[in-house]
Amino acid sequence: MTNGNGRYEAMKKLLRIDHPVFWMLIAFCCWIFSFSEFLGSYRTLVSDALSYYEHIKFFVLNLSKGVYPLWDPFWYHGASNDFFLRRIGAFNPFYLLIILFNSIGIPYIYSYLWFLALYYFLGMTGFYLLAMRIFNDRLIAYGGFLILLFSALGTRLFDAYMMLITIPLIWFFYFLVAFSQTPRKHLFLGLSLSAMILLGTYIPFYFLWIMILFSFCFGIFFFKEIPGVLKRWVGFFKTHKILCAGCVLVLMLSCLPIVLFYGHSTQGNVVLPLRQGKANEALTVPLETLNWGVVEDFMFSGYFSNLRQYKFAIVYIPFFAIVVFGLGLLGRITRRAAFLFFYGFLFVCLTIPHGLPFYSFLYKHVYILKFFRNLHFFIWFILIPLFVVLVLEHWHIFEELRKDERSKKYCLGIIGVIHLAAIIFITVRGDAIFSTYVMLLLSAIFWVGRVLNWFAPRWAFALLTLTVLIQPLEVYHHFTINAAPFKGYETYFYPFDKVRFNDEFRLPPSYTEPAKSALYYASGPYNFLNQNVSGYILSHYLQNKFLLVDHVEKVDSKAVDVERLNQIMKDQANVAFVFDPKQTLTQFKSNDPHSPSKAIGIGKELSWFKIPTFNANHLRLVVDIPYEKFLVYNDSYDPLWKATVNGSKVNIYQTNEGFKGIWLPAGHSTVDFSYGTAGQYVLNIFLSLAAFVLLVSIIIYALI
Amino acid sequence: MPLFKTIINRTFVFYLACIFVVLPFLDYNKLYRNALGETMSRLTPPMNYLRLFAFKQGPYSPYRLRDCIYYHKKVIEYFPYQKAEALAMQAYCTALLGKSNEALDLYKQSLAINGDYFWPYYDAGILSYQKRDYASAVKYLSSALEQNPLKTLYLLPRSKVYSDVYLSDNEYIVQFQYAPSLKNGRRNSYVLLMDCLLKAHDYQRLLSVAMTGVKEGFEDETFYYYARMASLGDNNPEAMMLQQKLGPKIEQEIKEMRVQFF
Numbered sequence: 001m002t003n004g005n006g007r008y009e010a011m012k013k014l015l016r017i018d019h020p021v022f023w024m025l026i027a028f029c030c031w032i033f034s035f036s037e038f039l040g041s042y043r044t045l046v047s048d049a050l051s052y053y054e055h056i057k058f059f060v061l062n063l064s065k066g067v068y069p070l071w072d073p074f075w076y077h078g079a080s081n082d083f084f085l086r087r088i089g090a091f092n093p094f095y096l097l098i099i100l101f102n103s104i105g106i107p108y109i110y111s112y113l114w115f116l117a118l119y120y121f122l123g124m125t126g127f128y129l130l131a132m133r134i135f136n137d138r139l140i141a142y143g144g145f146l147i148l149l150f151s152a153l154g155t156r157l158f159d160a161y162m163m164l165i166t167i168p169l170i171w172f173f174y175f176l177v178a179f180s181q182t183p184r185k186h187l188f189l190g191l192s193l194s195a196m197i198l199l200g201t202y203i204p205f206y207f208l209w210i211m212i213l214f215s216f217c218f219g220i221f222f223f224k225e226i227p228g229v230l231k232r233w234v235g236f237f238k239t240h241k242i243l244c245a246g247c248v249l250v251l252m253l254s255c256l257p258i259v260l261f262y263g264h265s266t267q268g269n270v271v272l273p274l275r276q277g278k279a280n281e282a283l284t285v286p287l288e289t290l291n292w293g294v295v296e297d298f299m300f301s302g303y304f305s306n307l308r309q310y311k312f313a314i315v316y317i318p319f320f321a322i323v324v325f326g327l328g329l330l331g332r333i334t335r336r337a338a339f340l341f342f343y344g345f346l347f348v349c350l351t352i353p354h355g356l357p358f359y360s361f362l363y364k365h366v367y368i369l370k371f372f373r374n375l376h377f378f379i380w381f382i383l384i385p386l387f388v389v390l391v392l393e394h395w396h397i398f399e400e401l402r403k404d405e406r407s408k409k410y411c412l413g414i415i416g417v418i419h420l421a422a423i424i425f426i427t428v429r430g431d432a433i434f435s436t437y438v439m440l441l442l443s444a445i446f447w448v449g450r451v452l453n454w455f456a457p458r459w460a461f462a463l464l465t466l467t468v469l470i471q472p473l474e475v476y477h478h479f480t481i482n483a484a485p486f487k488g489y490e491t492y493f494y495p496f497d498k499v500r501f502n503d504e505f506r507l508p509p510s511y512t513e514p515a516k517s518a519l520y521y522a523s524g525p526y527n528f529l530n531q532n533v534s535g536y537i538l539s540h541y542l543q544n545k546f547l548l549v550d551h552v553e554k555v556d557s558k559a560v561d562v563e564r565l566n567q568i569m570k571d572q573a574n575v576a577f578v579f580d581p582k583q584t585l586t587q588f589k590s591n592d593p594h595s596p597s598k599a600i601g602i603g604k605e606l607s608w609f610k611i612p613t614f615n616a617n618h619l620r621l622v623v624d625i626p627y628e629k630f631l632v633y634n635d636s637y638d639p640l641w642k643a644t645v646n647g648s649k650v651n652i653y654q655t656n657e658g659f660k661g662i663w664l665p666a667g668h669s670t671v672d673f674s675y676g677t678a679g680q681y682v683l684n685i686f687l688s689l690a691a692f693v694l695l696v697s698i699i700i701y702a703l704i
Numbered sequence: 705m706p707l708f709k710t711i712i713n714r715t716f717v718f719y720l721a722c723i724f725v726v727l728p729f730l731d732y733n734k735l736y737r738n739a740l741g742e743t744m745s746r747l748t749p750p751m752n753y754l755r756l757f758a759f760k761q762g763p764y765s766p767y768r769l770r771d772c773i774y775y776h777k778k779v780i781e782y783f784p785y786q787k788a789e790a791l792a793m794q795a796y797c798t799a800l801l802g803k804s805n806e807a808l809d810l811y812k813q814s815l816a817i818n819g820d821y822f823w824p825y826y827d828a829g830i831l832s833y834q835k836r837d838y839a840s841a842v843k844y845l846s847s848a849l850e851q852n853p854l855k856t857l858y859l860l861p862r863s864k865v866y867s868d869v870y871l872s873d874n875e876y877i878v879q880f881q882y883a884p885s886l887k888n889g890r891r892n893s894y895v896l897l898m899d900c901l902l903k904a905h906d907y908q909r910l911l912s913v914a915m916t917g918v919k920e921g922f923e924d925e926t927f928y929y930y931a932r933m934a935s936l937g938d939n940n941p942e943a944m945m946l947q948q949k950l951g952p953k954i955e956q957e958i959k960e961m962r963v964q965f966f
Contacts, residue, residue: 341718
């Protein structure tokens with residue numbers, strides 16, 4: 001009871017006007033107000049955000065129906081879904097929020113958008129806690145929270161997927177710092193969970209590169225502290241052996257899906273032609289495609305710095321941060337400031353593919369650099385949060401200076417110079433918005449007040465909130481009117497439990513052969529068809545999801561007669577090309593005495609051809625045919641597919657280069673196609689459960 | 705010495721030192737060239753311009769038009785690969801601000817870089833007509849009509865400057881459905897060209913243009929009006945009657961024509 005009362009009192013304290021939690025909630029409400037048109041779905045998601053929205057939808061809606069979708073039958077006529085699961089970080093337990101919202105009747109689009117907002121707030125809260133750990137000052141930590149919350153990171157929820165990495169990364173660093181300071185169970189579990197989410201993405205190399213450089217810089221600047229930190233870690237490991245072993249095991253297992261996916265792609269079962277280019281290895285990216293680095297993104301943002309024209313992908317941090325940065329420039333350097341600057345600066349220098357020689361050198365010699373191409377993503381993953389921490393360090397430096405009674409005049413002088421310089425700078429540039437001037441006025445009052453101790457904590461929080469927010473509120477107003485309105489379009493609008501027969505091809509009347517373009521991601525066999533069969537022929541061929549043929553022709557997978565393949569697809573000939581590397585095919589002709597010249601195309605359910613069960617990983621057909629036939633299922637071939645006919649296992653043949661084919665006996669048959677191995681399901685479900693258990697454990701241990 | 709120590713201890717000194725260490729390795733031109741590269745994929749103008757211009761929502765605000773000009777000046781400055789389209793957009797806004805001469809100059813510059821796009825010719829034709837420079841109007845409008853419509857249609861989704869205009873209306877719509885706006889633009893060009901030729905008393909060419917227009921499928925009374933006017937020639941009472949009857953309607957139609965980029 002006492003404990004309960006104590007917790008109640010603590011909660012009440014959190015919501016007092018002089019506590020940052022109260023102001024954090026106010027700031028978050030202002031953020032929601034700024035982005036209300038996006039969160040209310042009046043403005044559309046664009047670019048990567050749209051595809052992530054769709055893939056997460058596909059994942060969570062399947063999950064809510066008890067299906068762990070390892071295959072996506074709707075992506076270019078079927079492809080392994082492993083890639084998209086890795087892209088979205090499928091072990092992230094916070095996706096359960098979407099299912100929760102959806103299950104209480106909130107439409108998916110709002111469930112998803114509100115999840116994004118809450119997830120973002122969670123990340124910013126992590127940043128506040130990190131700043132508290134580093135600076136041990138509520139006002140500074142709250143300032144950092146405000147600056148980061150209203151930085152351009154928030155805009156990228158709606159056009160990119162950065163937050164799915166940035167937020168676990170912020171929490172990872174919080175847990176890392178906190179655990180290094182005070183090793184406790186919930187901090188270690190948090191470290192494991194955030195690392196697990198980061199390592200489970202399809203490109204864990206961004207995270208690994210961040211950690212390699214961090215460790216290097218930390219080693220240079222805090223070499224003496226390392227033994228102390230290690231001692232604390234080892235002490236914890238010794239006393240919590242089972243917990244540590246369990247977490248390490250989960251971490252190692254969380255890397256396994258991406259390793260398996262890598263293996264699957266090296267066998268050519270899945271390909272990423274657009275990304276891979278002419279690179280030899282699967283999943284690698286050639287150096288020529290690395291044409292947009294960190295500095296180019298900054299330059300682009302600089303070219304279009306008129307905030308009235310603010311739009312997606314322009315780097316923006318509330319101008320108040322620049323003022324604070326300026327205030328600390330004339331202060332005395334600290335080891336922490338040197339470390340933070342050096343780390344960020346090194347990062348920038350090592351991620352410039354053109355103009356500096358370092359990146360191309362590292363690309364040749366550091367293996368992991370061959371696996372990621374969008375170097376400018378580092379701005380959003382690490383450089384913006386890092387810059388905000390550096391700004392807070394400058395704030396800290398200035399605070400130290402102002403606490404010295406002898407330096408008060410010096411501090412006031414610095415405030416005057418910095419604010420004057422800022423006014424001149426923005427006036428000379430000629431594209432300032434009105435709120436920037438107001439912010440500078442408020443900022444001057446805030447800092448003079450700090451130096452002369454004018455404000456009680458509650459007023460300091462209030463004025464800081466107003467000062468930081470005034471500019472971004474105007475910027476995001478412009479941002480909203482610059483963004484495209486929502487049109488309701490999405491690829492995954494159809495139900496996932498129905499086979500799509502031919503509704504994806506609506507050829508315009510004047511349809512002509514389209515130019516061949518590299519696909520982003522597809523099954524290897526389908527990619528071959530896309531490159532070698534006329535788009536017009538392929539589109540018409542795929543009008544029928546299923547074909548029944550009487551003749552089967554064995555072909556060599558290494559010497560495909562492309563011209564003939566085009567011809568039989570065009571004519572819908574009563575023959576199928578089959579690869580049979582294991583030499584198991586013994587039957588080449590059906591017993592139908594009235595064999596037609598064309599294959600029987602099935603573009604919808606028929607009385608003798610029913611589909612009683614369908615989901616991402618499984619298809620059940622009930623077929624009643626008078627003669628035996630070879631069934632071509634125009635869904636991509638993958639060796640992980642298995643089939644049974646009336647309960648007996650049958651071989652699936654790679655048919656017509658890209659699809660699946662099996663022999664069907666005459667009469668009534670039940671055919672089951674299912675994807676994936678038991679091991680794959682067990683691993684994925686185990687890791688998802690493990691992540692959920694970790695999250696619950698963190699909360700419980702943190703509250704104890 | 706203490707002063708030196710005080711200065712050397714400042715944060716900005718350390719930062720500058722880091723930057724100076726790297727400067728000798730930096731090939732700024734290479735970096736700059738790369739940032740201006742063709743790979744640029746986010747050059748689309750802000751949506752508020754597009755809504756304003758492409759979808760004709762609300763009145764033209766001079767404030768926003770000036771912003772749009774500023775934006776496209778930046779595009780021209782930093783992304784030379786998109787110069788023709790950015791110049792045309794700048795010209796379009798300048799024309800809406802009422803600065804016809806300046807707009808015409810910009811259209812000329814745009815056409816000198818890319819002469820395959822229908823709309824700058826069309827706009828330059830309208831501006832010349834409004835200035836009563838009928839000879840130039842004939843030149844621009846004839847060039848507009850000589851353009852292959854497919855080249856104009858294909859430029860829209862390919863151009864970084866125009867692609868959002870094209871996509872924002874309806875992302876999944878096929879490009880062929882945009883042909884009506886182009887068709888309407890071509891019809892307007894014929895009408896203006898015929899009017900210029902009528903004013904210049906070039907009846908032979910007027911008849912030929914009217915017949916070409918009819919062959920292209922514009923079989924309405926405006927075309928027959930000009931064809932009849934061409935065949936009747938000067939000082940013909942029937943021509944005067946015809947002008948009295950249909951002239952004001954066509955004049956009104958011409959008055960309502962305006963510059964467009966899409």
